[in-house]
Amino acid sequence: MSAMTVPPGAPAPPPAPGRRDAEATKAAILKAARHFLARQAHGHITLKSVAERAGVSPPLVLKYFGSKDALFARVMSFEDDAATLLDAPLDTLGPHMVRHVLESQRDRGADPVLRIVFAPLHGAHGDVLRANFRTQVTERLADRLTGPDAGLRAELAVAALLGLGVMYGIARGQGVRHSAIDDLVERYAPAVQIHLTPGRPGG
Structure with a gap:
């Protein structure tokens, strides 16, 4: 050998x-x-x-x-970020996504989805950013959901994540930034999970 x-x-x-x-x-x-x-x-x-x-x-x-x-084109793609963000069973996806957003911001200074907020800066390139976000993040999430209004529920779940990312990374909220991630996940994840599995425990 x-x-x-x-x-x-x-x-x-x-x-x-x-x-x-x-x-x-x-x-x-x-x-x-x-x-x-x-x-x-x-x-x-x-x-x-x-x-x-x-x-x-x-x-x-x-x-x-x-x-x-x-x-x-690489930076405006959400493909790799979405794969990691959505990499959990549906019943525990809310806590996973909240933890991933917070740990990405804290450890790498790079939120997986927050750059969609800056689409208005980029003219036609902003349209590319929006289209990628829609197909690679919200529609991909919606495809995993069961029950009515899957598209709306996916958008609301992602909207909750964006709000958390804005408070942590842009507004730099002191309460959020100085809290333990486990505590933030426990408090915030139900607001995401309820759109993913409405009517189930944790949803």
Whole structure:
């Protein structure tokens, strides 16, 4: 057996240092692009400013993403964020979503859905942001719901999450930011869950 062969059933080796560095760099660039997307119109954001905030060179941004439009197409997509946000059984999805929003804000400074609030800044690109949000977040959630008014209930559940994200990340409410996440989940999750499983325990 060669030194590079992994026996059946053995865990995969960790990624090579170069791959880890590349993934960390791409994550930093995406985080920087999100920062500007929440503060400036799309037309005013430059690759140079994104690169400087991410601590890399503009050619490296182009290496990983190809162009400004390709970079912001990634930032304006909710696909990956929605997959994580909705990754829980329906009966416990409300608490999961509330916890995920709070931990994302606290630990990474990146709310999974809050950038939809800034769609009016971006003209036609804002229309893309809205369309992605509708298909990748609210409609995806609605498809999981049973019973009447699934689309409305999905929108109301997500609206509750957006309100929490605004209070935590934009208004910077002191009560919210200085409370334990477990306590906030216990208090707030029922307001989300009631739209997901109305009439059930926790809903």
